Amino acid sequence: xxxxxxxxxxxxxxxxxxxxxxxxxxxxxGTLRHDLNLTVRAVGxxxxxxxxxxxCDGVSYLSDGVILYRITGNRRENFTLAHELGHWLVDQxxxxxxxxxxxxxxxKLLESVCDQIARLLLLPDSRLASVVPATGVEAKxxxxxxxxxxxxxxxxxxxxxxxxxxxxxxxxxxxxxxxVLYASVRxxxxxxxxxxxxxxxxxxxxxHPLRSLRPGRTLRQRSFWTMPWGDRADxxxxxxxxxxxxxxxxxxxxxxxxxxxxxxxxxDYDQRPELEVYCCGELRKFRGWPCSTCGKxxxxxxGNCQCHKQIASEVxxxxxxxxxYLPHLLDANGLCEECR
Numbered sequence: 001x002x003x004x005x006x007x008x009x010x011x012x013x014x015x016x017x018x019x020x021x022x023x024x025x026x027x028x029x030g031t032l033r034h035d036l037n038l039t040v041r042a043v044g045x046x047x048x049x050x051x052x053x054x055x056c057d058g059v060s061y062l063s064d065g066v067i068l069y070r071i072t073g074n075r076r077e078n079f080t081l082a083h084e085l086g087h088w089l090v091d092q093x094x095x096x097x098x099x100x101x102x103x104x105x106x107x108k109l110l111e112s113v114c115d116q117i118a119r120l121l122l123l124p125d126s127r128l129a130s131v132v133p134a135t136g137v138e139a140k141x142x143x144x145x146x147x148x149x150x151x152x153x154x155x156x157x158x159x160x161x162x163x164x165x166x167x168x169x170x171x172x173x174x175x176x177x178x179x180v181l182y183a184s185v186r187x188x189x190x191x192x193x194x195x196x197x198x199x200x201x202x203x204x205x206x207x208h209p210l211r212s213l214r215p216g217r218t219l220r221q222r223s224f225w226t227m228p229w230g231d232r233a234d235x236x237x238x239x240x241x242x243x244x245x246x247x248x249x250x251x252x253x254x255x256x257x258x259x260x261x262x263x264x265x266x267x268d269y270d271q272r273p274e275l276e277v278y279c280c281g282e283l284r285k286f287r288g289w290p291c292s293t294c295g296k297x298x299x300x301x302x303g304n305c306q307c308h309k310q311i312a313s314e315v316x317x318x319x320x321x322x323x324x325y326l327p328h329l330l331d332a333n334g335l336c337e338e339c340r
Contacts (some may be wrong), residue, residue: 086114195235
């Protein structure tokens, strides 16, 4: 899933000129209005919501080239504008929607793609590497990035997620409500998206150690996460708290040597088989369920399996039987063998 999100973000960003992309980090609002000729308006509140749930800081009306964003008076506005530009770029791209359409959690993946676009625009890899070491990722690096750049906390969360070497997540918890404000998940390279993961709007699970972490304190230990419907999985935790929020990393692997004993971890992943399909001019490998008729996978681009493609290529006999045949079974007059 990480590769899909990165690939889709790269496809979308390819439609943005390099000089415009470089200029965006310095002047997001001016770039949208003057370089891209989009209509951008600040509003006091937004009632619309994205497909992944939660109230948005921005809404795009793509066909009209209009972006609305909520006034926050801080760097969060820059991330909102970058995220909405991501939606606009995806809409301009040729096949991002098609790549995501047949995947589980397509709406969340689309939001992840736009988050990744926003991160790359506001916090390029070159700047990230100058602040966060290649190894030894820690929760405090989110605030290090925030202090060293003009990027929002959300952009810094996504950037640190990109540095995780394994499945995990980086999240920000708002103290007063014990609610996840931001979360960015890194799926497993081989097994894909976990069934248990944090997401914005979730409340900290009952009994979670982050509930008792006080400002100025840090925490490293084996912990867990629980979904609203009860599914639970263990994670290793690194966290730091200030007066307003807690920043935490959940990792499937003990990156910080928090424990000497590491029990075997049973974690649920997407169990769909890996399929290989040659379609739409390319050989593709992906996870999905095969067609029960032909036993082949559904192409992630056109959505057809082998038997659907065959049916789509059939034509109706020009005679009186009105049956469908492959073109080579009809004569020059379009007649089948029975109607000739």
